[in-house]
Amino acid sequence: MTAVALAPATPTVARGGGRLTRTGALLRLALRRDRVRIPVTVIILVLMVASTLAAIQSAYPTVVERQQLAATVGSNTAFLALLGPALHPESVGAMATWRIGAFLALVVGIIGALATVRHTRREEEAGRLELVGSLRVGRLAPLTAGLLAALVMVGVASFGVALPLVGQGALGALAFAFQNLVSGLAGVGIAAVTVQLASVARTASSIAVSVLVGTYALRAAADVQDSLSWLSWLSPMGWGQKIDPYGDDRLGLVLLGVAVLALGAGVGYRIQATRDLGAGLIADRPGPADAPGLRSVQALAWRLQGQTLVTWAVPVAAYLLLVGFLLSSVGDIAGDSPQVQQIIEQLGGAGAMQDVFVVTIMGFIALAAGAFVVASLSRLHSEETAGRAELILGRSVPRTTYLLVNVLVVAAGTVVLLVVGGLAMGVGNGIAAGDWGYTGKVLGAALVQLPAVLVVVGFMTALYGWVPRLVVLGWALVVWSLVVGQLGALLDLPSWLQDLSPFSHTPAYPLDAVAPGPLVVLVAIGVALVVVGVVGFRRRDVVA
Numbered sequence: 001m002t003a004v005a006l007a008p009a010t011p012t013v014a015r016g017g018g019r020l021t022r023t024g025a026l027l028r029l030a031l032r033r034d035r036v037r038i039p040v041t042v043i044i045l046v047l048m049v050a051s052t053l054a055a056i057q058s059a060y061p062t063v064v065e066r067q068q069l070a071a072t073v074g075s076n077t078a079f080l081a082l083l084g085p086a087l088h089p090e091s092v093g094a095m096a097t098w099r100i101g102a103f104l105a106l107v108v109g110i111i112g113a114l115a116t117v118r119h120t121r122r123e124e125e126a127g128r129l130e131l132v133g134s135l136r137v138g139r140l141a142p143l144t145a146g147l148l149a150a151l152v153m154v155g156v157a158s159f160g161v162a163l164p165l166v167g168q169g170a171l172g173a174l175a176f177a178f179q180n181l182v183s184g185l186a187g188v189g190i191a192a193v194t195v196q197l198a199s200v201a202r203t204a205s206s207i208a209v210s211v212l213v214g215t216y217a218l219r220a221a222a223d224v225q226d227s228l229s230w231l232s233w234l235s236p237m238g239w240g241q242k243i244d245p246y247g248d249d250r251l252g253l254v255l256l257g258v259a260v261l262a263l264g265a266g267v268g269y270r271i272q273a274t275r276d277l278g279a280g281l282i283a284d285r286p287g288p289a290d291a292p293g294l295r296s297v298q299a300l301a302w303r304l305q306g307q308t309l310v311t312w313a314v315p316v317a318a319y320l321l322l323v324g325f326l327l328s329s330v331g332d333i334a335g336d337s338p339q340v341q342q343i344i345e346q347l348g349g350a351g352a353m354q355d356v357f358v359v360t361i362m363g364f365i366a367l368a369a370g371a372f373v374v375a376s377l378s379r380l381h382s383e384e385t386a387g388r389a390e391l392i393l394g395r396s397v398p399r400t401t402y403l404l405v406n407v408l409v410v411a412a413g414t415v416v417l418l419v420v421g422g423l424a425m426g427v428g429n430g431i432a433a434g435d436w437g438y439t440g441k442v443l444g445a446a447l448v449q450l451p452a453v454l455v456v457v458g459f460m461t462a463l464y465g466w467v468p469r470l471v472v473l474g475w476a477l478v479v480w481s482l483v484v485g486q487l488g489a490l491l492d493l494p495s496w497l498q499d500l501s502p503f504s505h506t507p508a509y510p511l512d513a514v515a516p517g518p519l520v521v522l523v524a525i526g527v528a529l530v531v532v533g534v535v536g537f538r539r540r541d542v543v544a
Contacts (some may be wrong), residue, residue, distance in 0.1 A: 019140040031149055109237075116191035118201070154187070177248040180240065182254045186236035218232070309376075324424055327425075381469070414450065427504075461473045505521070
């Protein structure tokens with residue numbers, strides 16, 4: 001275990017030096033563990049901003065076209081709730097930050113919260129902080145190092161995403177960095193409290209993310225209803241919006257995020273200094289000792305993966321429900337831009353814009369389903385390294401059964417995720433436009449993504465079956481698919497490179513007809529990879 005490097009030269013366990021002793025060593029350890037996670041996260045976010053900027057420059061190159069876009073979309077209630085008001089259409093940078101700013105600020109806030117939980121409560125839950133605490137380490141050093149590591153990730157992400165916008169104006173780019181930073185600081189401060197409330201990392205993460213999503217909803221309500229505009233002052237996303245990149249550039253509002261961070265850290269330190277290791281303010285509720293509902297591998301797999309599925313399905317459903325409200329108004333995005341109108345005509349007329357929107361959104365949801373697969377099947381490696389897999393396999397459970405049951409549960413979870421997302425989007429459109437007949441097309445657009453997601457399932461199974469420590473490469477496949485989908489054509493990548501992404505082979509339904517051939521091939525590849533993984537798992541040693 002890496003933490004052993006913190007041991008003093010002598011066998012003494014006296015603390016000495018105060019409550020923050022060895023904070024620097026713990027911080028270096030945390031940053032070392034994030035040495036891949038941080039750059040990968042930043043690259044993904046930078047690519048999203050770069051693609052948004054390129055789309056605005058291509059589709060709305062003139063001030064008049066951007067003004068028309070702001071006038072049409074700016075009067076739409078659903079777009080106001082999702083994106084906020086478009087205040088400065090004369091600036092390409094302002095329109096790019098408007099299109100992605102509210103969503104990206106929420107993402108950075110969640111990144112900060114999850115990083116805080118990962119380096120504090122998750123380490124405590126796994127028992128590693130107990131080992132570290134037995135060495136010459138101050139009582140508050142682990143929490144301090146965790147907060148600092150999360151702040152490093154938030155800072156790098158916030159300023160990294162501003163790089164594509166520097167060409168539009170350095171001050172505006174800095175204001176955009178601060179827009180994301182204010183929510184990231186707030187996310188770290190909120191998580192500093194939730195890791196003290198909950199004794200389980202998943203619960204601490206869920207509470208923190210729920211609070212951040214709630215503040216996003218407050219910002220949306222403030223933008224939609226003028227009489228509720230004061231609600232934006234209760235939301236980190238609202239504070240970031242008021243910074244107004246490429247407009248007023250109110251950089252000082254970032255201090256509100258600093259205040260939340262200071263308050264949250266203060267509360268966290270106060271509780272951390274007095275509570276027992278492993279405990280939380282929310283009391284544990286252990287189940288019955290005999291666990292009658294967990295007497296099979298299937299039941300245990302559903303119990304472990306079901307909570308993860310709910311964590312992913314709820315925000316996906318909420319997001320697609322809101323997107324469904326936008327479908328009937330998606331034509332307003334085009335405005336009078338001749339470039340966009342020409343694209344729509346090439347695609348098949350005015351009605352095609354709605355189909356293009358569905359295809360685009362479902363492409364992102366498919367990537368989310370792929371990320372769910374990676375997160376869920378990576379848990380198998382965690383269960384194995386923690387010794388729990390060995391206990392299960394020692395009770396006359398065949399290896400093939402153990403692996404296949406978990407894989408099938410995750411595959412079923414992806415079906416649930418896609419169906420719930422498709423239905424939520426269809427319901428939103430049905431309520432807003434009264435067009436319930438389009439729900440079938442939306443659901444079909446979600447389900448045609450399933451074969452590509454099954455390839456991710458197979459890829460992860462093969463990695464776990466043969467070299468479990470390499471399951472992290474599953475994230476590389478998801479990230480590469482995102483890059484190909486967003487920037488493949490823009491970067492003029494060779495077709496064979498783009499074809500490495502399974503999501504490149506899914507049909508663009510309902511824009512295009514569904515050709516069964518590619519879908520069958522994707523399913524066959526996924527099944528073949530699962531078989532390869534099962535063979536590897538049967539042959540290798542189980543890590544104790």
